Amino acid sequence: MDPLALTLIELGAVVFCLGLLARLAGRIGMSPIPLYLLGGLAFGAGGVVKLEGMHEFSHLSGEISVILLLLMLGLEYTAAELFTGLRRSWQAGALDLVLNFLPGAALALLLGWGGVGAMVMGGITYISSSGIAAKVITDLGRLGNRETPVVLSILVFEDLAMAVYLPILTATLAGVSFLGGLTTVAIALAVVTVVLMVALRHGHHVSKAVHSENSEVFLLNVLGAALLVAGLASAMQVSAAVGAFMLGIAISGATAHNATRILEPLRDLFAAIFFVAFGLNTDPSSIPPVLGWALVLAVVTAGTKMATGIWAAKREGIARPGRFRAGATLIARGEFSIVIAGLAVASGAVPPYLAALATAYVLLMAMLGPLAARFVEPVVKVASRRRQVPAQA
């Protein structure tokens, strides 16, 4: 068959299947990410059906989806929110970083994947899925709860941490020397600070530059600016994704709101293809050997996120049930763990088993997270009642 025809047929079939999977996920009320990954595993190298023509397309769409994911993350928060979030929650954020980065990093070292592997795995276990957490909060009607701002400010801190982590990761993966790595980090930090300052004072100028009443012009403006900034950042060795994130922060107010609305379908499409592509490139037969480790990691990092949430909520004077709710909401890992793993795998600097471990881990956490958030409350209630009964007797 004509290779173009084959590619189109494969792409169409995959996107159509993704639609079915997303509908299934919506029906049972879970995040579609694990299903996308499973779909990718089924059709990838060593899977049920092998898709060859997808390869080229999935590579570029993967890059674009990372840029879009980070751009929209930046759009979600205003610079002022980031600043107050940072000031209010840096202790909780720091605890979150230490508790959740270390388990992943330690396991990577234990498995002999070296410093680069530790850097990657640490990032994968550290970053909660803000997408899943936000959905859980809305779906369970917890918008008005007192622990919700605590959870959200930890997520804000994590997103800022990503802006510093991604350049370091890119430098580490590229095998830059220690000194070179330091320079990259310094550049990244300087850029982040400058952009935050500019966004806080002159965000409306940036917004004005991309804004248009015509939605077609607006879409092209925003997308073009994002790709340009991402490309420039990439040329400066500070990771394309961070460039997009910074642009997102600089765009503010109504423009940011409109940009989110207009970019959402685009992001959903590219992100779905990206998750599938990640699954496609992972050999399902490499998962069983690491499944045990993925389970251990899942249990440990569910515990550490729980501890983070409990500690942070307690500091804000929230009662016992609310502390557990906060912890459980943070457990889900998702899109950004796959982004990190995807960057690592694309660079070729990590062993293939890392991709398998990351896939298994995110599969577990994306399913476990929302379940934990839903059922933590009744469990805590039953547990505290048990404890009270003997005291009364």
Place this chain on the structure above:
Amino acid sequence: MNVDETNLPGLGLRKDFMTASGRRIGVVELREGQTELIISTWDDPDTCQASIPLTSDEAATLGNLLGGQHLAMKLTEEHKDVPGIVTRQFSIAPESPFQNQPMGKACIRTRCGVSIVAIMREGEVLPSPGPDVVLHSGDLLVAVGTLEGLDSAATILRHG
């Protein structure tokens, strides 16, 4: 009254306060423009028993109902030394003949000796409205007059 305002990064703004009965009550204003009415459970003030999405019309109506009650109570308090004078509220129904008409057309004062002292609209008070003010469905009219006058004013507003 001390209303707490809490920023919900990426989602919106929460405004709430503690009632004397120990419940936390308030609204969450979402970025997308919706409003949610929140009421805490009685045993855990951190969590919400209900989180009710309201359209802007519903939110305004609820605001009128609660605010109108307050205004009427205050007026009754002020008029209690004048025997025979009563305060009452009328809401303009969608089928009212005076909907989208200037208030003066109803000639309430001339026909029943009743004064409309305020209109509650979308949670705001229009004090001493003139005859040119156009009535909308959902408006709450606060009226002062005798019992008989108020009864006939109610009939006029409903049926013309």
